[in-house]
Amino acid sequence: MPTPSTPRSDRSSSSTTKEKILDAAEELFSELGYDATSLRAVTKTAGVNLAAVNYHCGSKLGLFRAIFERRIGPLNRERLAALERARERVGEGKVIPLGEVLRAFFEAPVRMAAREDPGFRRFLRIAGRMQSASGDHANALVPVFAEVREHFHAALRAALPHLDDRDFSWRLHLLIGAMCTLFADPQRIAILSQGHCDPENPDEVLAQLIAFGKGALGAPSKEPLDEDGAAEGPA
C-alpha cells in the first residue's frame, strides 16, 4: 500500500526530474498497476510538479514506455551476452545444452533484481504482469521482447530435438508464464510456502527456475505407457 504522501528523500536530491518521475512511476505501477496509478500520485511521490510528466514523457503512455526504455536495454544485452558466452563455451555450431540456455535466460533478471537496485525489482514486476495484461500499454511493448525471444527460442529448439513444434511451443509458453508469474509477485511464494522458499535469494531462485524448466521442457514428448507419472527419482 504505497501512499503518495511524502517525497522520498533518497531520490529527491541527486536525480534529475525525469529520473525522479521514472522512479516514482516504477514504484506505483509495480504495486498498483497501470490503470490504478494516476499521474498525480506519481508526481506527488516523485516530489515534482504535475505538469512535469507531460513535459518529459508526453503522456501517461509515454511515461510507461520510458520506464521500459530505461531498463530493457541492459537486461536484453545481458541475456544475449550470456547466451553468446554459452555458445562459445560449447564450440561453434554445437548445440548448447538445455540447462545452459535456461541459465542464460533466467540469470540476468534474477541477478539484476538482487543487485539491490529496488527499481529493477519493480520494473521486473511490471514486466511480469504484462504477460497477462491488455490495453495500449501492454501492446506497446510486444516488440521490446521480440529479439530476446527469437534468440532463445532458436537455442531452446536446438536443445530439444525430441519435441515436435507443437509440444515445444506449448512448453516454452507455459515456462515463460511461470517465470512471469514469479517476477510479477515474488513475495507470494514466500507467503504461500510458509517460509520454505526465499525469493530474495538469487541462487535459490535461479536453481529452482532452471530445475523447473529442465523438467518441464525436457519431459518426454509422448505419454509413457505405464501409469505412475512421477519421473524417475535422482537415484
Add this chain to the structure above:
Amino acid sequence: MPTPSTPRSDRSSSSTTKEKILDAAEELFSELGYDATSLRAVTKTAGVNLAAVNYHCGSKLGLFRAIFERRIGPLNRERLAALERARERVGEGKVIPLGEVLRAFFEAPVRMAAREDPGFRRFLRIAGRMQSASGDHANALVPVFAEVREHFHAALRAALPHLDDRDFSWRLHLLIGAMCTLFADPQRIAILSQGHCDPENPDEVLAQLIAFGKGALGAPSKEPLDEDGAAEGPA
C-alpha cells in the same frame, strides 16, 4: 410449464437484470481488467440502468465478488470430485499417481471453458489474471481458492516423496503460475506459436498441461552430475 426463473437461455432478453450485469461485467473485466472497466461501460453493455449495479451488487467490488460467487462453486466442486474419484480408483490410503492428480486439477477448468459457455471462459481469464494482480479486488478472493489449493497440495505432496518441502513449494507455485498465464490469455499461445498450438482444443490443452506439469514437478530434486540437461528422450 412456466417457471419463474429460466435456468438457461440466451443472453439479453430472458435473463434477470443481475445476470445481465454479471455477464457484461465478466466480458469487460476479462478484456480490460478491473481498474480499466467502468460501471457505466458494464451497465451500457448489459443494457440496464447505471444504478442497477449498485442495487444488485452494492458496489463495484461487490460486483467483482458476485462474478466469482457465481462461477467458483461449480469449478471447485468439480475439481474436488475429480480428485475424490481418482482417490477411490487407486484405493483407500494409497498414493494417487502424479499424472492423475494433475488431471483432476486441470480437467475441470479446461473442459468447462470448452463447453461453449463463453462466460466461463471469460471468468477463467479474470481468475488467471488475479494471480499477478493486486488491490482490494484481488485480495478479496484469496480464500476462494484456499480449499482446492489445500486438497491438491496434499495430494501432490504425497505423489512427490523425492522432493523436499522447498523444492516442492517452488515447483507447485511455478506450475500454477504457468496455468494461470495460459488461462489469462489463451489466444496468446495461438499467435506466438504461429498456429502450432490450439488453445481451443480441450484435449490438446489438457494433455499439454499434464505433460508439462509431470515434467516440471517430477524432475529430480538435485542436479545430475553430468552436463547435458535435456531429459532422456522417449526412446
Add this chain to the structure above:
DNA sequence: GTCTATAGACTGATAGAC
C-alpha cells in the same frame, strides 16, 4: 425494482506566466 439526475471527487492533459 427501475429510472433520472446529480453529488463530489478524481482523471489526463494543456495554456501561459516566470
Add this chain to the structure above:
DNA sequence: GTCTATCAGTCTATAGAC
C-alpha cells in the same frame, strides 16, 4: 524547465420520483 490554474471529461455512488 518549472510552476499555477484550469479545462473538459470521467468516475463511483446515492437520493428520490415512479
